[in-house]
Amino acid sequence: MNELRLVVNGVERRTEARDxxxxxxxxRERLALPGSKNACEQGECGSCSVLLxxxxxxxxxxxxxxxxxxxxxxxxxxxxxxxxxPVQRAFVEAGAVQCGFCTPGLVVAxxxxxxxxxxxxxxxxxxxxxxxxxxxxxxxxxxxAVHRAAREMYAG
Amino acid sequence: xxxxxDLDDALALAADLPEAELIAGGTDLMVEINFGRKxxxxxxxxxxxxxxxxxxxxxxxxxxxxxxxxxxxxGDHGSRAICEAARTVGSPQIRNAGTLGGNLGTASPAxxxxxxxxxxxxxxxxxxxxxxxRVSFGDFMTGPKRxxxxxxxxxxxxxxxxxxxxxxxxxxxxxxxxxxSVAGLALVVDRARRRVGVGLGSCGPTILRAPEAxxxxxxxxxxxxxxxxxxxxxxxxREFGALVAAAARPIDDVRGTAAFRxxxxxxxxxxxxxxxGAIA
Numbered sequence: 001m002n003e004l005r006l007v008v009n010g011v012e013r014r015t016e017a018r019d020x021x022x023x024x025x026x027x028r029e030r031l032a033l034p035g036s037k038n039a040c041e042q043g044e045c046g047s048c049s050v051l052l053x054x055x056x057x058x059x060x061x062x063x064x065x066x067x068x069x070x071x072x073x074x075x076x077x078x079x080x081x082x083x084x085x086p087v088q089r090a091f092v093e094a095g096a097v098q099c100g101f102c103t104p105g106l107v108v109a110x111x112x113x114x115x116x117x118x119x120x121x122x123x124x125x126x127x128x129x130x131x132x133x134x135x136x137x138x139x140x141x142x143x144x145a146v147h148r149a150a151r152e153m154y155a156g
Numbered sequence: 157x158x159x160x161x162d163l164d165d166a167l168a169l170a171a172d173l174p175e176a177e178l179i180a181g182g183t184d185l186m187v188e189i190n191f192g193r194k195x196x197x198x199x200x201x202x203x204x205x206x207x208x209x210x211x212x213x214x215x216x217x218x219x220x221x222x223x224x225x226x227x228x229x230x231g232d233h234g235s236r237a238i239c240e241a242a243r244t245v246g247s248p249q250i251r252n253a254g255t256l257g258g259n260l261g262t263a264s265p266a267x268x269x270x271x272x273x274x275x276x277x278x279x280x281x282x283x284x285x286x287x288x289x290r291v292s293f294g295d296f297m298t299g300p301k302r303x304x305x306x307x308x309x310x311x312x313x314x315x316x317x318x319x320x321x322x323x324x325x326x327x328x329x330x331x332x333x334x335x336x337s338v339a340g341l342a343l344v345v346d347r348a349r350r351r352v353g354v355g356l357g358s359c360g361p362t363i364l365r366a367p368e369a370x371x372x373x374x375x376x377x378x379x380x381x382x383x384x385x386x387x388x389x390x391x392x393x394r395e396f397g398a399l400v401a402a403a404a405r406p407i408d409d410v411r412g413t414a415a416f417r418x419x420x421x422x423x424x425x426x427x428x429x430x431x432x433g434a435i436a
Contacts, residue, residue: 002157019157019195019196019199020189020195020196020199022186022189022190041187041190041191042187042190042191043183043186043187043246043247043249043250044334046247046249049249055226055252055253056248056249056252057249057252057253058249058250058253060186060190061181061182061183061186061187061249061250061253062182062186062253063157063179063182063185063186063189063199063201065157065199065201066157066159066179066182066199066201066203068159109248109249112248127248127333128248130247130248130332130333130334131246131247131248131249131250131333131334132247
């Protein structure tokens with residue numbers, strides 16, 4: 001076992017991790033944060049996307065023990081049931097959610113995109129979300145949701 | 157699990173734990189661990205080693221092993237083809253984590269930076285607590301996922317001559333994003349040094365050069381003038397493509413057949429020659 005201290009969503013958390021255990025497993029199974037989804041475990045699908053020291057990464061590819069002391073932001077930090085983050089609201093309003101499995105990863109990736117680029121083009125959105133697979137929507141409504149969120153976040 | 161604070165710390169820890177798996181971005185090693193193909197006793201994290209994230213450029217380019225693909229896309233890192241290759245790697249998530257050192261350390265024939273390093277005639281820099289080695293990229297890889305890196309050694313970076321803008325990288329995959337190369341090709345025309353380099357990826361057990369194609373292209377530039385932009389004719393393009401395809405040693409595998417790989421190499425080589433010929 002490896003002792004592990006992380007700042008998760010602004011709060012210092014102390015836990016532990018087995019050798020080889022991923023950050024995704026620690027978030028889901030030790031810290032009760034199941035928003036980061038477990039699917040491919042090889043960085044292909046993006047459903048476990050988090051911000052690690054502000055960089056968008058797949059938490060399944062982060063060795064938990066190597067992240068000791070670092071800052072993690074998960075989808076749980078973005079909004080609450082009562083007050084959604086503008087990106088979450090835009091996904092709901094644009095109908096960009098079907099089964100919902102990929103949604104947390106897409107929301108985190110969109111937050112990272114709009115942080116760096118307030119007015120992305122379609123091509124820039126496709127590029128920024130190329131690491132997030134959705135098998136339901138065909139992506140059309142997701143593009144619309146990202147534009148909608150950008151307008152809302154940066155209007156005026 | 158050890159986390160190196162700086163380069164001296166990394167080298168000391170690597171000396172203590174010579175068999176440790178090194179981890180930087182984790183995009184290769186974690187897949188092996190998640191799928192139960194590796195269960196390393198010791199892991200040494202080198203992602204916090206600031207010295208490995210530096211790049212210097214002074215006629216000769218030296219890129220630190222910890223430079224991520226995202227960082228390669230952001231600054232001028234002394235090779236347009238490196239930038240083009242980095243752009244084809246994975247997704248933003250993968251590019252934010254994966255590094256030059258990881259691409260070298262994994263030593264996959266499909267590593268996207270590696271054909272560029274071959275075409276640039278790059279040198280791989282390896283250090284241990286006791287010594288420092290410089291290995292020509294052509295001697296670095298010894299087989300699929302095998303290299304000359306010794307226990308206790310850390311890949312600290314790669315170095316190459318600043319070859320100017322006439323260079324490019326191309327790759328064929330089954331789709332645009334998140335794709336492992338079916339075939340990759342780098343072409344470097346160093347107009348100042350009058351040198352042509354061709355590197356081939358996913359087309360043999362190691363990254364290959366194409367010496368006959370390089371000699372042929374050098375002949376074209378001898379004739380046309382090394383300093384001038386040129387448009388190679390159809391015949392020259394075809395001959396160059398055939399020589400590149402002949403240098404490959406591809407196999408049939410899950411990503412493509414040997415015949416397809418030879419075909420796309422010839423097509424990419426012709427296009428690369430056009431593109432690079434136009435850049436003076």
